[in-house]
Amino acid sequence: MAKRFKKKERQEKLKEKLSEDPFLTDEELTEIFDVSIQTIRLDRLELGIPELRERVKNVAENNYSKVRSLGGKEIVGELVDLQLGKSGISILETDKNMAFEKTNVIRGHHIFAQAESIAMAVIDADVALTGVANIKYKTPVKAGEKLIAKAEVVRIRGNKYFVHVFINVSQKQVFRGKFILVVIE
Amino acid sequence: MAKRFKKKERQEKLKEKLSEDPFLTDEELTEIFDVSIQTIRLDRLELGIPELRERVKNVAENNYSKVRSLGGKEIVGELVDLQLGKSGISILETDKNMAFEKTNVIRGHHIFAQAESIAMAVIDADVALTGVANIKYKTPVKAGEKLIAKAEVVRIRGNKYFVHVFINVSQKQVFRGKFILVVIE
DNA sequence: CTAAGTTTTAGTAACAGGTACTAAATTGAA
DNA sequence: TTCAATTTAGTACCTGTTACTAAAACTTAG
Numbered sequence: 001m002a003k004r005f006k007k008k009e010r011q012e013k014l015k016e017k018l019s020e021d022p023f024l025t026d027e028e029l030t031e032i033f034d035v036s037i038q039t040i041r042l043d044r045l046e047l048g049i050p051e052l053r054e055r056v057k058n059v060a061e062n063n064y065s066k067v068r069s070l071g072g073k074e075i076v077g078e079l080v081d082l083q084l085g086k087s088g089i090s091i092l093e094t095d096k097n098m099a100f101e102k103t104n105v106i107r108g109h110h111i112f113a114q115a116e117s118i119a120m121a122v123i124d125a126d127v128a129l130t131g132v133a134n135i136k137y138k139t140p141v142k143a144g145e146k147l148i149a150k151a152e153v154v155r156i157r158g159n160k161y162f163v164h165v166f167i168n169v170s171q172k173q174v175f176r177g178k179f180i181l182v183v184i185e
Numbered sequence: 186m187a188k189r190f191k192k193k194e195r196q197e198k199l200k201e202k203l204s205e206d207p208f209l210t211d212e213e214l215t216e217i218f219d220v221s222i223q224t225i226r227l228d229r230l231e232l233g234i235p236e237l238r239e240r241v242k243n244v245a246e247n248n249y250s251k252v253r254s255l256g257g258k259e260i261v262g263e264l265v266d267l268q269l270g271k272s273g274i275s276i277l278e279t280d281k282n283m284a285f286e287k288t289n290v291i292r293g294h295h296i297f298a299q300a301e302s303i304a305m306a307v308i309d310a311d312v313a314l315t316g317v318a319n320i321k322y323k324t325p326v327k328a329g330e331k332l333i334a335k336a337e338v339v340r341i342r343g344n345k346y347f348v349h350v351f352i353n354v355s356q357k358q359v360f361r362g363k364f365i366l367v368v369i370e
Numbered sequence: 371c372t373a374a375g376t377t378t379t380a381g382t383a384a385c386a387g388g389t390a391c392t393a394a395a396t397t398g399a400a
Numbered sequence: 401t402t403c404a405a406t407t408t409a410g411t412a413c414c415t416g417t418t419a420c421t422a423a424a425a426c427t428t429a430g
Binding site: 025026041 | 415416417418
């Protein structure tokens with residue numbers, strides 16, 4: 001069973017290598033492991049690892065939406081209702097990519113990002129900035145749950161807007177936060 | 186020169202389309218613009234737009250490191266010091282991708298993510314969860330500034346950890362937050 | 371040692387989504 | 401009508417694969 005061990009070992013390292021660097025071609029892998037290209041392909045097949053182009057595409061797609069939802073787009077979650085200067089509602093469908101691998105619990109900053117972003121969306125101004133936020137996470141959110149965020153402007157003082165945001169998962173509150181947004185010209 | 190106008194117009198829209206959705210094949214583009222595949226290819230050539238696979242690869246490569254710091258990795262920012270159960274320091278170099286396009290001000294949730302993540306890093310346990318956070322943004326952070334986050338465990342009560350996090354940009358405090366982290370097994 | 375099984379290697383056809391090139395057809399305007 | 405710009409057609413070739421067949425090499429039990 002010495003050979004079989006070698007195979008298993010190689011496949012373990014292959015998994016590692018590709019998760020470190022998904023941009024490696026089969027040919028490059030043959031050089032790393034000093035086996036034929038067929039062996040690499042058999043290994044990938046057995047491990048269910050897709051081909052280079054698929055892997056690259058996955059990386060691209062994953063963070064294309066991530067960038068768009070965490071960095072690129074102006075709003076995190078889908079805006080379903082908006083009364084500028086008054087209130088707004090957004091929905092965010094969570095998935096495993098937003099969660100800790102081990103526990104499947106959604107990372108706090110995703111929830112925060114949705115809250116912050118709906119708070120800013122309701123402000124009737126070009127750009128706003130989070131000034132102060134007093135927030136509270138009430139229950140952990142699991143991947144797959146649908147976050148419904150409601151934002152309400154409660155007070156306006158000069159260029160300062162006070163906005164309350166509540167996020168629920170099926171009627172149950174999971175987050176509340178008070179934002180003070182400052183309009184900048 | 187009506188035809189030339191049509192060509193230019195098509196090329197403009199092509200650029201737009203592809204920046205919106207870089208995952209479109211030439212074939213899909215022929216259907217959108219109702220021209221032959223050769224025309225699409227000539228257009229791409231004239232505009233210097235690379236082929237699908239190159240575009241996908243670019244998206245993947247550009248954001249690969251970003252994903253690892255915003256979604257994939259367990260910690261946002263670079264850990265420069267860590268005393269498990271006591272304190273930790275992380276550094277986050279901000280860039281334009283983390284900022285609002287118009288103002289160049291870093292989005293709040295990036296700062297929050299760094300704070301949350303260093304707070305969790307100092308906990309000497311496998312998994313922790315943000316329970317409550319009382320946070321305050323003091324000054325806006327501009328793209329390019331280096332965020333230095335210091336976390337300190339101030340109290341431990343059962344499975345609850347009270348952690349204070351302060352983030353500075355060159356000696357000036359830009360954020361402070363108190364986290365209550367709950368260890369889960 | 372030998373037969374049987376496992377693992378590895380070789381080789382082929384086909385595929386997607388192209389590039390690069392040549393050449394012909396279409397269109398618009400002078 | 402004629403000339404140039406534009407569009408279309410068609411071919412050979414490329415990369416990194418899948419899917420498949422088949423043979424070689426190694427392992428191990430009997």
